[in-house]
Amino acid sequence: MEFRFNDEQAQLRDVVARFCRDKAPSSAVRRVMATDTGHDHDAWRQMGAELGLIALHVPEDMGGLGFGAVELGIVMEELGRSLLPVPYLSSVLATSALAEIEDAAVREPLMAALVSGSKLATLVLDSTNGHPVSGELVAQDDRLTGSVRAVLDGHRADLLLVVVRAPHAPTLFAVDAASSGLTKRPLQVMDRTRRFAGFRFEQVPAARLGTLDDAQVERIYDTALVALANEMAGGAQALLEATVAYTRTRVQFGRTIGSFQAIKHRLADLLVDVELAKVAGYQAAAALAAGEDVSANASLAKFVTADAYMGAAREAIQLHGGIGFTWEHDTHLWYRRAKSSEVFLGTPAWHRERMIREMTA
Amino acid sequence: MTAPAPAQDALAREVRQWLARNWDPNLSLAEWRERLADAGWGQPTWPTEYYGRGLNAEQALVVQAEFARIGAVGPATAGPRGLAAATLLEHGSDAQKKRYLRGITTGRDAWCQLFSEPGSGSDLAGATTRADWDGARWIVNGQKVWNTSAHHADYGILVARTDWNLPKHQGLSYFLIRMKQPGVEVRPLKQMNGHASFNEVFFTDAVVEADDLVGKPGQGWQVALTTLSHERAGFTSIRGAEKLRHGDQRIYREYAREIEIANEPYTWYPQRAGRIDMLLDRARESGAIEDPVARQEIAGAIALQRCLGWFGARGLAKGPAGSIAKLAASRVARAGNRAHTIVSGIDALFEGPDSPRDGIVGEILLSTPATSIAGGTDEVQKNIIAERILELPREPRFDDGPFKDVPRN
Numbered sequence: 001m002e003f004r005f006n007d008e009q010a011q012l013r014d015v016v017a018r019f020c021r022d023k024a025p026s027s028a029v030r031r032v033m034a035t036d037t038g039h040d041h042d043a044w045r046q047m048g049a050e051l052g053l054i055a056l057h058v059p060e061d062m063g064g065l066g067f068g069a070v071e072l073g074i075v076m077e078e079l080g081r082s083l084l085p086v087p088y089l090s091s092v093l094a095t096s097a098l099a100e101i102e103d104a105a106v107r108e109p110l111m112a113a114l115v116s117g118s119k120l121a122t123l124v125l126d127s128t129n130g131h132p133v134s135g136e137l138v139a140q141d142d143r144l145t146g147s148v149r150a151v152l153d154g155h156r157a158d159l160l161l162v163v164v165r166a167p168h169a170p171t172l173f174a175v176d177a178a179s180s181g182l183t184k185r186p187l188q189v190m191d192r193t194r195r196f197a198g199f200r201f202e203q204v205p206a207a208r209l210g211t212l213d214d215a216q217v218e219r220i221y222d223t224a225l226v227a228l229a230n231e232m233a234g235g236a237q238a239l240l241e242a243t244v245a246y247t248r249t250r251v252q253f254g255r256t257i258g259s260f261q262a263i264k265h266r267l268a269d270l271l272v273d274v275e276l277a278k279v280a281g282y283q284a285a286a287a288l289a290a291g292e293d294v295s296a297n298a299s300l301a302k303f304v305t306a307d308a309y310m311g312a313a314r315e316a317i318q319l320h321g322g323i324g325f326t327w328e329h330d331t332h333l334w335y336r337r338a339k340s341s342e343v344f345l346g347t348p349a350w351h352r353e354r355m356i357r358e359m360t361a
Numbered sequence: 362m363t364a365p366a367p368a369q370d371a372l373a374r375e376v377r378q379w380l381a382r383n384w385d386p387n388l389s390l391a392e393w394r395e396r397l398a399d400a401g402w403g404q405p406t407w408p409t410e411y412y413g414r415g416l417n418a419e420q421a422l423v424v425q426a427e428f429a430r431i432g433a434v435g436p437a438t439a440g441p442r443g444l445a446a447a448t449l450l451e452h453g454s455d456a457q458k459k460r461y462l463r464g465i466t467t468g469r470d471a472w473c474q475l476f477s478e479p480g481s482g483s484d485l486a487g488a489t490t491r492a493d494w495d496g497a498r499w500i501v502n503g504q505k506v507w508n509t510s511a512h513h514a515d516y517g518i519l520v521a522r523t524d525w526n527l528p529k530h531q532g533l534s535y536f537l538i539r540m541k542q543p544g545v546e547v548r549p550l551k552q553m554n555g556h557a558s559f560n561e562v563f564f565t566d567a568v569v570e571a572d573d574l575v576g577k578p579g580q581g582w583q584v585a586l587t588t589l590s591h592e593r594a595g596f597t598s599i600r601g602a603e604k605l606r607h608g609d610q611r612i613y614r615e616y617a618r619e620i621e622i623a624n625e626p627y628t629w630y631p632q633r634a635g636r637i638d639m640l641l642d643r644a645r646e647s648g649a650i651e652d653p654v655a656r657q658e659i660a661g662a663i664a665l666q667r668c669l670g671w672f673g674a675r676g677l678a679k680g681p682a683g684s685i686a687k688l689a690a691s692r693v694a695r696a697g698n699r700a701h702t703i704v705s706g707i708d709a710l711f712e713g714p715d716s717p718r719d720g721i722v723g724e725i726l727l728s729t730p731a732t733s734i735a736g737g738t739d740e741v742q743k744n745i746i747a748e749r750i751l752e753l754p755r756e757p758r759f760d761d762g763p764f765k766d767v768p769r770n
Contacts, residue, residue, distance in 0.1 A: 244751050259754035264747030271746055272688045275677070276668035283671045300664045352660035353653065359663075360641065360650065 005074070013074050019043075019051060020082035026330050029083045033192040033333075037156050044086045048117035053088065055115040058095050062107065063115050069223065073230035073285035077278075080234025083333055085193040087120055089227060090153035094121035094161050096223045097172060101210045110159070110174060110209075121159040121174075123224070124151050124199070128165040129217055132346040137201060139164040139171060142208050143181075144201040152344070154197030155186040162206065163217060170217050173206035180204070191340035193333065222298040224345055226288050229301035230281040232309040232341050236274045239312035239334055243267065243319050250321075263319060270315050277308035296358035303348035303355075306341060313338035369423050372416075376402060376427040384433045386610035390619065393434060393612055394467035402428075403436035404466050407450065411458045412466055418676065432608065434616050437468030439623030440510040445472045445518050445537075447591045452535070452576050452584045461516070461537065468619060473514035473540065474592075475505040475562060476585065480769070483741045485520070485589075486530045486582055487760070489769070490564060492521035499523075499536065499569040501544070504561065507735075509626050511547045511560040514540045519569070520585050523578050525765040532764050533581030537573040544568060554727040555712075558626035592736050593683035594673075632721060633728040633735075634690065635697020637666040640704060643717065649704040658703050662696035669693055681749040684742035691739050694732035701725050 005013065023043040032040045048054040057072040058064020072092065079088060095114055098121075101107040113119040125131045126148055135148035144164060151160070160175040175182065183200040212220075244267055247258030257263050284301035287294045313335040317324035324331040342348065383396050397403030398412040405421040407413020416424070428435055442465045449458055449465075464470035481487035490503025501521055511517065517538045524532035540547070544567030549557040576584045640659045641650070649655040669689040672678060678686035702709045705722055712723030733739045747753045760767045 244753065248753065256754055259756065261744070261756055264751075264753050265740070265743040267751055267753065268684075268688070268743035268746035271751060272685050272692070275682075275685050276665070276672065276689060279671045279675060279677070280664070280668050282675075283667075297667070300660075300667065303660075304664050304668060349657060352657045352664075355660045355664070356641075356656045 005070075009071060009074055012071055013078055015051065016053070016075050016078035017081070019047070020078055020084050024082035024084035026333075029085060029193060029333065032085045038085055038192055038195045039087055039153075039156060040085050043084060044088075045117060047086060047088065048115075054091055054095070054117055057092065058099060058111065058115055062099060062111050064095075064111075069226060069285045069288035070282075072227060073281060076227045076230040077234035077237075077281065080231035081238040083193045083337060087122070087153040087156065089194075089224075089231070090122035090157065091120065092227050093123035093152070093220070093224050094159075097123050097161050097163065097220045098209070100212055100216045100220060101172060103210055106209050114159075119158045120153070120156060121161055122151055122153045122157040123220070124148055124154075124160050124162040125221065126162075126164065129163055129170060129221075131221060132350050136166070137162065137164045138166045139173065139206070140167070142173070142206055143203045144173060144175065144206050145203055147198070147200045149198055150187060150196040150344075151199055152194070152196055154184065154199060155195050160199070161209075163212065163220070168211075170212045170214070172209045172212055174209055175201075175204055175206045179206075189340065191333075191336040193337060194340055218295055221345075222294050223288065225298040225302045225351075226281070226284045226294070228341060228345055229277075229284060229298070229305040232305035232338070233274070233277045233281040235334065235337060235341070236277055236305065236309040236312040239309075239316045239338075240267070240270050240274050243270075243312075243316045246320055257319075266315060266319065270312055273308040273311050277305040280304040296355045299346075299351035299355040299358065302346065303351040306338075306348050306351075309338040310342050369420070372420055372423050373427055376424050380427060380431060380433055384431065386432075386608055386612045388612055390434065390612055390615035391467065391469070394436060394469075397436055398463050398467050404446075407446075407462070407466075411450070411462050434612055436466040437619070439468070439619065440472055440514070441474040441518070441592075442470075442472040444474060444588050444591050445516070448518065448535075448575070448584060448588045451587050452580075454572075454575075456572060457537070457575065464515075470515040471510060471513055473508050473511040473517045473560075473562075474588070475508055475511070475517040475519040475538070476588075477507045478504060479506055483738050484760075485585070486533065487767075487769075488520055488522055488533060490519075490521045491525075492519075492523050492534060492536060492569060494523070498571060499574070501536075501538065501564040501567040501569060504563050506550065506559070506561050508547070508560045508562050509558060510623075511540065511562050512549065513622070516540060517562070518575075518588065520581050522764065523581075526763045527579065528761050529764045529767060530582045531579050533585070534578045535575040535581040535584040536569045537575060538567065538569050542567060552731070554629060554632075554724060554731075556626075556629050558629070589737065590680060590683050593687045593742070594678045629724055629728050632724040633694065633731050635662065635666070635694040635729055635732075636701065636721070636725050637662050637693060637697050639718070639721070640697070640700050643701065643722070644704045646717070647704055647706065647708070649706070652703075655700070655703045658696070658700040662693065662700045665689065665693045665696050681745050684737075684745040684750075687736060687742045688739055688746070691733035694729040698726055698729040 052065055053075055055064040056067045060066035098107060098111055114121050125133050126135050126137045127133055128136050137144050137146035158177050162173045162175055164171055164173060181202040181204040185198045187196050187198055189196050247263050248256055250257045280301040284297045287297055316331050320331055323329050401409060401412055401414040404413040405416040405424040409415045446465045449461060476485060478488050492499040492501045517540050519536040519538045520533055522532050523534040544565050546563040548561045550559045550561050551557045644650040644655055672686055701722055705717055708717050713720045716723030748755055
């Protein structure tokens with residue numbers, strides 16, 4: 001059976017693709033990269049208010065548009081085909097975590113603020129949940145103590161949603177970024193289009209939103225993996241296309257270099273990487289949407305797409321030759337994004353291990 | 362992916378009703394397959410005038426699911442018959458379709474593929490087996506190689522040169538040839554893994570009737586491309602791994618026998634594909650399941666295999682994208698070889714009864730190199746991808762002009 005995205009999904013893809021093309025030419029990305037926040041605030045506002053993307057995957061009864069993981073994957077893939085610097089991924093993580101809270105009275109005011117874009121939240125996972133993040137937090141009398149090495153968009157988030165396991169069951173807390181006892185350190189990240197900050201917590205007052213079971217924590221984490229995987233597949237595709245286009249125009253030895261078998265075969269191999277990566281991302285998203293146990297395939301998608309993206313970034317630089325190693329050319333911006341994505345939420349080796357652990361549990 | 366549409370429910374009901382009236386496991390296999398051909402349910406995607414129902418691939422799955430539900434035997438699938446059928450459906454004359462498709466789907470006739478030659482492997486269009494018109498029939502002379510099942514085939518699909526004054530791709534023609542005739546000699550060819558699944562076929566004044574030319578003289582290459590693209594797309598699944606349904610009735614016994622004969626050349630094909638399915642069990646058996654390096658290798662191999670399966674299941678391996686599946690299959694096979702080696706350790710020294718799982722592991726290690734050659738080498742697949750999907754320029758070539766003047770392989 002031939003798999004096709006339905007018309008609505010294809011339209012969504014077109015809308016996001018067009019938006020990214022408009023908003024994220026190299027000049028715009030480089031301008032925003034040099035700012036303090038590193039975010040394109042205008043584009044972000046439009047993504048929320050005009051395109052409805054912030055609310056896309058949030059269930060309808062929680063004030064969202066009620067689309068599923070497949071549609072979210074489409075948006076991520078298209079965003080990944082650009083370097084548009086917006087806090088979409090952190091927003092997805094935070095809203096996905098918040099959606100696990102059953103108590104509507106607790107959840108709704110926060111969700112309304114996040115979905116409307118009036119507040120930016122990010123998700124903080126620590127190593128006590130078994131996730132590859134250095135840092136540990138302890139909750140005592142609804143005060144958090146400890147530290148976390150790197151929090152996505154932590155430099156700008158108004159609100160931290162924190163999953164803390166110790167000393168009891170995993171619990172989701174909300175922490176105002178301006179709280180006393182919270183020390184934030186913006187980090188010099190390799191990928192200037194995607195920022196991280198470190199946090200130290202000393203008796204930071206936190207609002208307890210509710211406890212989560214292990215399956216919920218894993219679902220939040222898997223949702224993050226699948227979103228990032230689809231984004232990486234999009235990035236790998238974009239790099240492949242750009243590199244193919246370059247080898248069609250670059251002439252050496254009296255021929256376009258794209259006519260040399262040594263180059264063609266490398267690009268053919270890269271296409272295989274990219275196609276398998278895309279299908280891994282789609283499959284994991286479909287499984288997530290269907291409510292299947294997705295952990296093994298979410299990890300699979302994470303490492304397959306990360307390997308494809310890093311491979312594409314390496315090949316892009318190599319096949320561009322010297323110009324590919326200059327600051328002026330965009331290849332290094334993509335390489336930086338690929339490296340950042342490869343590491344964030346767990347390295348490929350970590351996810352290979354997690355996949356086997358899940359399969360042999 | 363989506364809930365069955367009402368139209369699919371109606372289709373399923375129609376198949377169920379037909380099966381209720383017609384399926385009988387006490388029939389002979391041949392009798393049952395004749396019924397299938399008359400009704401068209403064996404080949405749902407074939408046209409209604411040629412033993413099919415004119416349905417699409419999605420509807421065909423509904424039909425197959427109904428067959429599977431009650432254990433009804435399907436059409437014959439053994440050997441390269443599917444390639445012959447696909448090619449005839451696209452390029453054959455009405456008379457050829459009438460003459461051959463029925464015997465293909467009922468299993469009456471066995472088929473083989475006669476493309477590769479000792480001097481033309483990757484450069485398939487460099488074939489020098491010749492077919493000369495003697496005024497009434499085509500007379501074939503030359504040698505083919507890598508011909509699976511040729512030793513019990515009734516017919517072969519043959520590419521031969523009919524015009525030596527035209528450029529290489531334009532001088533070929535595509536024929537259907539009777540294998541059981543004096544001018545055709547079939548000899549087995551032993552492979553590096555010890556099996557002899559293929560043959561060499563020698564033609565000495567073998568005869569092809571005038572109406573067994575497919576397409577026009579000189580169109581052989583275009584027709585062969587259809588066969589080849591179907592062959593590549595087949596690499597998303599593993600031959601020889603069909604699940605047999607057992608039963609006591611006559612049809613199941615005959616079917617088991619058919620599969621046994623048909624699969625004989627393919628017993629090592631699952632091993633050739635890398636046997637990713639065995640890795641975790643083997644790792645538990647050998648203790649390598651505790652080894653973090655082995656776990657990394659196994660995870661990588663399983664991931665590749667799953668991605669290839671999904672790529673195929675989503676219907677993406679069509680046309681030139683079949684080459685993506687073929688290349689991915691090579692990667693799976695190599696990853697399987699590497700992982701099985703790590704998992705088996707010193708036991709990877711052996712073959713035959715001293716090798717784990719009664720020789721299966723040794724057979725994996727000695728069979729996977731075939732995957733990146735059979736059905737078109739990796740290098741040829743990469744050219745196809747680069748030129749037809751990525752639209753990169755072709756390599757300069759030195760083999761245009763009349764074929765008789767081209768430097769010969």
